Amino acid sequence: MQKHTIVVCDHIHEAGLEMLRNDENINFIMAADEDKVKLLDIIEQADVAITRSSTDVDDKFIAHAKNMKAIVRAGVGVDNVDIQGCSKEGIIVMNVPTANTIAAVELTMAHMLSCMRMFPYSHNHLKNERVWKREKWYGYELKGKKLGVIGFGNIGSRVAKRAQAFEMDIVAYDPYINPSKVTDYDMTYTKNFDDILACDIITIHTPKNKETINMISSAEIAKMKEGVVLINCARGGLYNEEALYAGLKSGKIRFAGIDVFMKEPATDHPLLDLDNVTVSPHLGANTYESQYNIGVQAATNAISAAKGISYPHAMNLPIDESKIPSFVKPFLEMGQKIGFLESQLNKSQIISIKVSGQGEIAKYVDSLATFVAVGAMSQISDDTINYVNADFIAKEKGIKIESEALHDSSVYKNLITIKLTTAEGGTTTISATIFDDNVFRIVSIDGFDIEVALKGDMVVLKNRDVPGVIGNIGSTLAKHSVNIADFSLARNDKKEALAVILVDNIINDITLNELLEVDACISVQYARM
Numbered sequence: 043m044q045k046h047t048i049v050v051c052d053h054i055h056e057a058g059l060e061m062l063r064n065d066e067n068i069n070f071i072m073a074a075d076e077d078k079v080k081l082l083d084i085i086e087q088a089d090v091a092i093t094r095s096s097t098d099v100d101d102k103f104i105a106h107a108k109n110m111k112a113i114v115r116a117g118v119g120v121d122n123v124d125i126q127g128c129s130k131e132g133i134i135v136m137n138v139p140t141a142n143t144i145a146a147v148e149l150t151m152a153h154m155l156s157c158m159r160m161f162p163y164s165h166n167h168l169k170n171e172r173v174w175k176r177e178k179w180y181g182y183e184l185k186g187k188k189l190g191v192i193g194f195g196n197i198g199s200r201v202a203k204r205a206q207a208f209e210m211d212i213v214a215y216d217p218y219i220n221p222s223k224v225t226d227y228d229m230t231y232t233k234n235f236d237d238i239l240a241c242d243i244i245t246i247h248t249p250k251n252k253e254t255i256n257m258i259s260s261a262e263i264a265k266m267k268e269g270v271v272l273i274n275c276a277r278g279g280l281y282n283e284e285a286l287y288a289g290l291k292s293g294k295i296r297f298a299g300i301d302v303f304m305k306e307p308a309t310d311h312p313l314l315d316l317d318n319v320t321v322s323p324h325l326g327a328n329t330y331e332s333q334y335n336i337g338v339q340a341a342t343n344a345i346s347a348a349k350g351i352s353y354p355h356a357m358n359l360p361i362d363e364s365k366i367p368s369f370v371k372p373f374l375e376m377g378q379k380i381g382f383l384e385s386q387l388n389k390s391q392i393i394s395i396k397v398s399g400q401g402e403i404a405k406y407v408d409s410l411a412t413f414v415a416v417g418a419m420s421q422i423s424d425d426t427i428n429y430v431n432a433d434f435i436a437k438e439k440g441i442k443i444e445s446e447a448l449h450d451s452s453v454y455k456n457l458i459t460i461k462l463t464t465a466e467g468g469t470t471t472i473s474a475t476i477f478d479d480n481v482f483r484i485v486s487i488d489g490f491d492i493e494v495a496l497k498g499d500m501v502v503l504k505n506r507d508v509p510g511v512i513g514n515i516g517s518t519l520a521k522h523s524v525n526i527a528d529f530s531l532a533r534n535d536k537k538e539a540l541a542v543i544l545v546d547n548i549i550n551d552i553t554l555n556e557l558l559e560v561d562a563c564i565s566v567q568y569a570r571m
Contacts, residue, residue, distance in 0.1 A: 045067055045068060045069040046067060046068055046069065046089045046090070046348035046349060047068075047069040047070075047071065047087050047088050047089050047090075047348075048062055048068055048069070048070055048071070048088065048089065048090045048091070048092065048344050048345070048348055049071045049073050049081075049084055049085050049087075049088040049090075049091045049092070050062070050070070050071070050072050050073060050074055050091075050092045051073055051074060051081060051085070051091055051092060051093045051094075051096075051097040052074050052092070052093055052094035052095070052096045052097050052116070053074045053094070054074075054092060054094070054116050054333075054336065054337040054340055054341070055333045055334050055336065055337025055338065056337070057334055057337050057338050057341075058092075058116075058336075058337030058338050058339075058340055058341035059072065059337070059341070061338065061341040061342065061345070062341050062344070062345070065345055067348075067349065068345060068348065071084060071087075071088070073085075078097065081097070082102060082103065082106040083106070085103065085106055085107050085110070086106050086107070086108055086109070087109065088107065088109065088110055089109060089110065089111050089112075089347075089348045090110065090111055090112045090113070090114065090344045090347050090348045091107065091110060091112075091113050091114070092113075092114045092116055092340050092341070092344050093113060093114070093115055093116065093122075093123075094115070094116050094117055095117070095119070095121075095122055097122070098122045099113055099115075099122060099123040099124055099128065099135075100122075100124055100127075101124065101127060104124065104127050104128060104131055104133070107131070107133060110131075110133050111133065111134065111347055111348065111350070112133060112134040112135070112136060112344070112347035112348075112353055112356075113128065113133060113134070113135050113136070114136045114137070114138070114340050114343050114344045114347065115135065115136065115137040115138070116138055116336050116337065116339075116340035117137065117138060117141075117142065117327060117336060118137055118138070118139050118142065118146075118249075118327075119137075119249070119250065119277060120135060120137055120357055121250055121277070123135055123357075125357055125358050126358075128358065129358045134347065134353045134356050134358060135356065135357040135358050136343055136347065136353055136354060136355050136356050136357065137355055137357060138335075138336050138339045138340050138343065138355065139196060139355055140196055140339075141327075141332055141335035141336040141338075141339045141340075142326060142327035142329075142332035142335065142336055143196045143197055143200065144200070144329075144331070144332065145326060145327050145328065145329040145331065145332035146197050146275055146276075146326040146327065147197055147200040147201050147204065148329075149275050149301060149322070149325055149326055150197070150201050150245055150247075150273055150275045150299075151201065151204055151205075153273050153275060153299025153300075153301065153320055153322070154184070154205075154243060154245065154271070154273055154299060155184070156299060156320040157243075157271045157273070157296075157297035157298065157299045157320055158181050158182045158183070158184060158243075158271065158297075159179075159181035159182075160179055160181055160297070161320075162320050163179070163317070164178075164179040167179070184205065184208040184209070184210050184243075185208060185209040185210065186209065186210070186211070187210050187211070187242040187243055188210070188211045188212075188213060188240075188241040188242045188243070189202070189205045189210045189211065189212050189213070189241060189242070189243045189244075189245065190213050190214075190215070190237070190238035190239070190240075190241030190243065190244040190245070191205075191212060191213070191214045191215070191238075191245055191247065192215050192216070192238060192244065192245070192246040192247065192248060192257070193215075193216055193246060193247035193248035193276070194214045194215075194216040194219055194223060194224055194247075195216070195219075195247060197247045197276070198214070198216070198245075198247030199223070201245060201247065202214060202224075202227070202229060203227065206227070206228075206229065210243075211230070212224075212227075212229035212230065213229070213230045213232055213237055213238060213241055214229055214230065214231055214232070215231075215232055215233075215235060215237070215238045217233065219368075220367065235262075236265060239262055239265040239266050240265075240266075240267060241267075241270070242267070242269075242270065242271065243270070243271040243272075243273065244258075244266075244270065244271070244272050244273070245272075245273040245274075245275075246258070246273070246274050246276050246280050246281070247275075247276050248276060248277075248280060249277065250276075250277035250278075250279060250280065254277075254280055255279050255280065256279065256280075256281075256282040257280050257281070258272070258280065258281045258282065258285070258286075259281075259282035259285045260282070260285040260288070263285055263286075263288075263289045263294060263295065264294075266289075266294065266295070268293075268294060268296075269293075269294075269295075269296040270294070270295055270296065271295070271296055271297045271298065271299075272286070272289075272295055272297075272298045272299075273298070273299045273300075274298075274299070274300050274301065274302060275299070275301040275302065275326050276302065276326075277302055278302040278303040278304040278305070278306065278308075279304040283303070283304055283311075283312075283313065286298060286300075286313070287312050287313055287316070290313070290316050290318055290319060291316065295318075296318065297318045297319070297320070298313075298318070298319050298320075299319075299320045299321075300313060300319060300320070300321050300322075301321070301322045301323075301324055301325055301326055302324050302326070303324075306323075306324055307323065308323075342354075343355065349420075350382065350416070350417070350420025351378070351379060351382050351417065351420070351571065352375050352378045352379050352382070352417065353375075353378070353416075354375055367402075369402070369403075369456070369476075370403065370406050370409075372476055372480065372482075373403050373406070373410060373456065373458060373476065374406075374409065374410055374413045375413070375482075376458070376474055376476060376482040376496065377397065377410045377411075377413045377414045377417070377458055377460065378413040378414060378416050378417035379417060379482065379496055379571065380414065380417065380458075380460050380472050380474055380484075380496065381395065381413070381414040381415065381416065381417030381418035381419075381460060381462070382417035382418065382420060382571070383417075383472070383496070383500070383569050383571060384418060384460060384462040384470045384472060385417070385418045385419070385420070385462065386567075386568070386569035386570070387470050387502060387567040387569055388462055388464050388468050388469070388470040388567075390464035390465060390466045390468055391464055391465040391466075392418060392419070392439075392441050392462060392463070392464055392465075393440065393441060393442065393463055393464060393465050394441065394442040394443075394444065394461075394462075394463045395411070395414055395415055395418055395436075395441065395442070395443050395444070395460070395461070395462055395463075396444040396445075396446065396460070396461040396463075397410055397411040397414050397443075397444070397445045397446070397458065397459070397460050398445075398446040398447075398448050398458065398459040398460075398461075399445075399446070399447055399448065399456075399457070399458050399459075400448045400449070400454070400456065400457040400458075400459075401454065401455050401456035401457060402455075402456055403456040403457075403458060404447035404448060404449060405447065407445040407446065407447050407458075408445050410445070410458060411443050411444070411445040412432050412433060412443075414443075414460055415432045415433070415436050415441070415443050416432045418462060419432065419435060419436065419439070419441070454475045454485070455475075456475055456476070457473055457474070457475050457485070458473065458474055458475070459471065459472070459473040459486075460472055460473075460474075469488075470487075470488065471486075471487070471488055471489070472484055472486065472487050472488075473485050473486035474496060481495055482495065482496035482497070483495060483496065484496055484542075487502065487532075487540060487542065488540070489534060490532035490533075490534055490540040491532055492530050492531070492532035492540060492542055493530060494528070494530045494542045494544070495528070495544070496571065497544070497571050498527065498544045498545070498571055499544065499545045499546070499547070499548060499549065499568075499569075499570050499571070500542060500543070500544055500545075500568070500569045500570075500571065501541075501542070501543040501545060501549060501554075501557070501566065501567070501568050502540070502541070502542055502543075502566070502567040502568075502569070503515065503540070503541045503543065503557060503563060503565070503566050503567075504538060504539070504540050504541075504563075504564040504565045504566075505538070505539050505541070505560070505562045505563045505564055506537065506538060506539075506562040506564065507533050507537045507538055507539040508561075508562045510561070510562075511539070511541075511560065511561070511562050511563070512529075512531070512541070514560045514561065515541065515543070515557065515560060518553070518556050518557055518560060519543075519545065519553070519557075521556075522550075522552070522553045522556075523547065524545050524546070524547045524549060524553060525545060525546040525547060526543055526544070526545055526546075527544040527545060527546050528543070528544040529541065529542075529543050529544075530542045530543075538564070548570070549568050554566055554568055
């Protein structure tokens with residue numbers, strides 16, 4: 043089996059590196075300590091690269107990434123990645139947006155509390171100057187204060203929930219979300235930015251782009267109340283730093299908590315000269331837990347991309363993410379994984395892929411079909427297949443891609459069904475949904491109602507529904523030292539049964555052939571997710 047090459051350009055947690063080392067299908071190259079010029083030669087052989095802020099994915103990088111399918115930015119920000127340039131070359135750009143969420147949330151709260159109680163300054167007064175002067179350090183309580191949250195995503199929403207526990211009043215501004223995401227938590231949603239500027243404390247949690255750079259500048263500060271407190275633990279430059287300095291100097295801004303700067307390292311920044319600022323050197327992701335999560339998620343995503351299974355958290359999707367609800371993206375990823383699964387279960391030339399959707403997901407079934415095609419065709423093509431070129435390659439190979447929106451009732455809130463047909467007349471049809479635990483669940487295979495998680499090494503065995511089959515399956519697997527992780531069984535009215543067996547070991551052809559020889563066995567299929 044051909045190995046996929048993953049190059050790690052910057053340091054990530056050892057747990058992520060171990061995942062790459064231990065995958066027999068991955069050729070892992072550690073290049074974090076290499077000169078950036080030499081790195082350009084190394085990435086020429088890479089299928090996937092993992093980067094952080096130390097590596098710029100610019101025109102030089104992209105020009106050398108001749109075989110690259112995807113780039114995983116191990117973190118949230120993609121400021122140093124030329125996404126448009128990558129898209130032109132068919133390179134998928136992914137980030138790891140949730141791994142450091144809690145670390146950033148808690149740092150934001152730390153800055154908020156430090157600003158309100160002037161904690162770093164009282165600490166230094168006692169510890170470094172050895173002065174006990176309680177009357178100098180009167181602060182303010184969070185209770186009853188109005189907090190303006192700009193950006194109500196993974197981080198902003200969690201900051202709001204924690205601030206609410208302090209009995210603060212929350213006002214949220216985010217034009218890209220459904221207002222109910224805010225109002226359901228008994229918080230105030232606003233489309234009027236002036237409502238944010240009227241708050242006692244303002245914290246910002248948006249990406250850095252053309253719309254958000256200098257989002258808070260002199261004009262906005264002028265509208266704020268006297269003694270406002272500003273927090274930025276998101277990206278440098280969201281607050282205009284000259285305007286921020288002037289506001290702090292004049293006292294209009296009573297205090298500011300800043301973790302990020304326009305240019306870093308910021309060891310000579312004018313803000314450091316002020317005595318009404320709490321600062322930290324970009325520590326938003328600096329917890330042991332978040333670094334572990336970032337490393338593991340980056341490695342997991344890189345492996346999935348290298349194998350063509352899925353491209354989690356892709357930044358250059360063939361759809362406008364601002365126009366789709368948040369519940370849709372997991373279905374897109376799940377659809378791609380099902381396409382990948384079906385192409386393994388039905389190993390033959392694909393002639394058609396039909397994707398159906400029921401419930402709200404039916405509105406997005408056309409986009410879903412593209413994702414399914416990427417997963418299905420990754421097994422049957424030597425080309426780099428991704429969201430950008432999937433439709434073109436499908437037409438080139440004579441594969442018909444259909445989509446269908448179904449509005450009839452279902453026991454599931456949202457359900458997708460994918461039917462793959464091959465030139466030999468074989469078909470595989472799988473239906474799946476996502477439950478509240480955010481785990482992808484198959485609920486039907488070829489007409490058999492069965493519930494199984496969409497993960498791991500999977501044996502799908504069809505047999506006549508007679509006694510003794512399950513025991514014989516277990517004995518055969520045990521004979522070859524294969525451990526069963528999960529065993530799901532379904533029956534139909536034709537006196538047939540279908541077993542989906544998740545196993546902890548790789549299954550070889552000898553084991554599969556012996557399973558096929560089990561009395562009453564009709565077919566055996568095997569897939570690795």
